[in-house]
Amino acid sequence: MTGNEPTLCVENLQTYFYTKSGVIKAVDDVSFTVDKGEVLGLVGESGSGKSVTGFSILGLVDPPGRIAGGRIRFKGHSLTTLPEKEWRNLRGSRISMVFQDPMMTLNPVLRIDTQMIEAVTAHENISRQEARTRARDALGQVGIPSPDERLKAYPHQFSGGMRQRVAFSIALINKPDLIIADEPTTALDVTIQAQILHEAQKLCRDTGTALIWITHDLTVIAGLSDRVCVMYAGRIVEAGGINQVLDTPHHPYTYGLIGSVPSRNKRGAPLAQIAGMTPSLLNLPPGCAFRQRCPRASRACLTEPEIHELKDGRAVRCFHPYEEEATA
Ligand SMILES: Nc1ncnc2c1ncn2[C@@H]1O[C@H](COP(=O)(O)OP(=O)(O)OP(=O)(O)O)[C@@H](O)[C@H]1O
Ligand code: SF4
Ligand SMILES: [Mg+2]
Known part of the structure; x- marks a missing residue:
């Protein structure tokens, strides 16, 4: 591993479930990195592919699912080409996961x-x-x-x-060098979640452990994660520094998530409800997966948007992103 290599580098990851009803693209073209001692928040509503992303990094995707494409590099070594035995050795020692259900x-x-x-x-x-x-x-x-x-x-x-x-x-x-913590979606109060994350963040900073914190609630990671990736229907739709994303969300989905939170950085504030439902991953409409819920949708959105890198390490997958002036 060279000095500049991130602890984890996920590139164009695709994890698909080959079910009788069709192929479920649970994770599709997902890329991100996590550096030593860094906290990355992975945010999205239920079914957006957060846990499957975590399981993919751990090599714990069971049939009918499998990693269908992309690369996962851990400290400079490819995990996706690692024999199962070596991957298992890494689990619990160099990479650990806190499952959504602690009883797992x-x-x-x-x-x-x-x-x-x-x-x-x-x-x-x-x-x-x-x-x-x-x-x-x-x-x-x-x-x-x-x-x-x-x-x-x-x-x-x-x-x-x-x-x-x-x-x-x-x-x-x-x-370990990397911890993936999958926050329970129910039962626990967001304030308690934020407290646990606060302690986890301190410990990981001290030990240089990279931390991925999976949550469905952006307010939990406000002020606590360094960067955030927002997932929608198996894809990253927006990524960037947590404060920048909270202050000037570019993607209409992120904007909807935090738009009506009274104080954007206030923990425990209720999340905005976005009208409509997550589309079924089995029958994704053509074009942008957020199209049917998006207030900015146009004819252009009938084509699938690519993710675009912007300045300051930000990225957005949208034809009509909100600009900084519009959200300031
Ligand atoms: N074993 C499986 N077989 C078929 N589909 C699956 C399987 N596991 C997950 N999926 C599908 O993959 C998609 C992503 O699931 P995932 O568990 O990653 O969502 P999530 O973002 O973690 O949601 P939550 O916030 O509810 O935990 C879902 O649509 C789910 O139906
Ligand atoms: S690409 Fe179009 S439909 Fe999709 S989020 Fe952007 S504006 Fe909305
Ligand atoms: Mg989950």
Whole structure:
């Protein structure tokens, strides 16, 4: 790995599900990078392809799905051409995921200490006592009070927010280079989400861990992520620095998401509802996938827009993006 190489580089990723009813292009032509210690927010409504993007990076896409195209490079090495065994070795050690459902990470019948010690000793040759100390410190780091006591608890003895912290501390325990955190879509309050992300961001900055934070709520990552990629129907429609995107959204979908949030950077403010529904990925209309919900749609939008790089590392996939003056 050269000094300038990002931790993760995803290029034109396509992950498709070959179902009986047809091909579902869950992730289509997705590209982004994440640098050491950087937090990238991946935002979009339900079904936009966020989790499938995360699973693709981990090599966890099961049939009928598969990576149909593109490249994923991790610290300069291609993951997409890696044999399954080596990809598996990276999971849990160099790359970890906090799943949308923390119970996918946590085993309900095992005490937290058993699970955390196992996570360490699976990848490192250290004594159980040392592993236990590391587990206790990791719990403390994510804001779990009395970590010595809490190590003896079972997952169901934690609240939803605490359980997510535990899952995050397990993800962090081997000091991975990359963590993909998939925020639960339900149950947890956005303020709690933002608190957990705030702690995660500090820890990742300190260790140089790159972090991808998946959320359906832009307000959660406001002020906490460095950059954001907004996904719609399997594609990135807008990308850029979080503050720039929040202040001057270019894509009509992003604009709709944040347009009526009273204070754009206010966490916990309700998200704007955009009229209409996400189109089915099985029957995407020709042209821009947002066309039927878009107030700026024109005849040009019957053709599919390409993503355009703009200045300041921003990008937008739209024929009629809002300009800075229009949204300032
Ligand atoms: N195993 C599967 N078989 C068929 N289609 C799938 C499968 N898994 C995911 N998909 C499809 O891929 C699309 C993207 O799903 P994904 O789970 O990535 O969405 P998401 O953005 O994470 O949504 P949410 O916010 O609800 O978690 C969806 O349309 C979904 O129906
Ligand atoms: S390409 Fe057209 S339909 Fe699509 S978001 Fe832009 S203006 Fe709207
Ligand atoms: Mg998801």
